Amino acid sequence: MTYRLHFPADVFDTYKQLPELARRDLALVLVDAQEDPLARSEPYGQDDGIIRTVAQGHVTAVLLLGRDTMTITVLTIAYAGTA
Template structure:
């Protein structure tokens, strides 16, 4: 079952400010994570199966996996590439 993707408004603003290639990379990795969040992500610190990281290219996001609500919430985005 596919998870519903949720961006809080401030995190979505960060997403909109990314360069086009970074936005594409993040979108692709998040689409993959919606199908199977645990398989498409890595633990964020201690592996609790709830807070995870996804990354592709120069962009990384921290996501919250809501198993009961089937929601994948993007908590933070980091970009370490060229402007």
């Protein structure tokens, strides 16, 4: 089943400010996570199956998995590259 992706407005603003390659990297890992978020992500701290991380290149995102609503919410984005 495909999960629906949700970006809060402030997190989407962060996404829009990323360099083009970082936006592409993040978009790719998020699209992959929509099919099977547990298989396509890593635990964030203790593995509770709810808070997860995805990373590619120089960008990482923390996700909240809503199993009942089939929603992935992007909680925060970190970029470790140069602008």
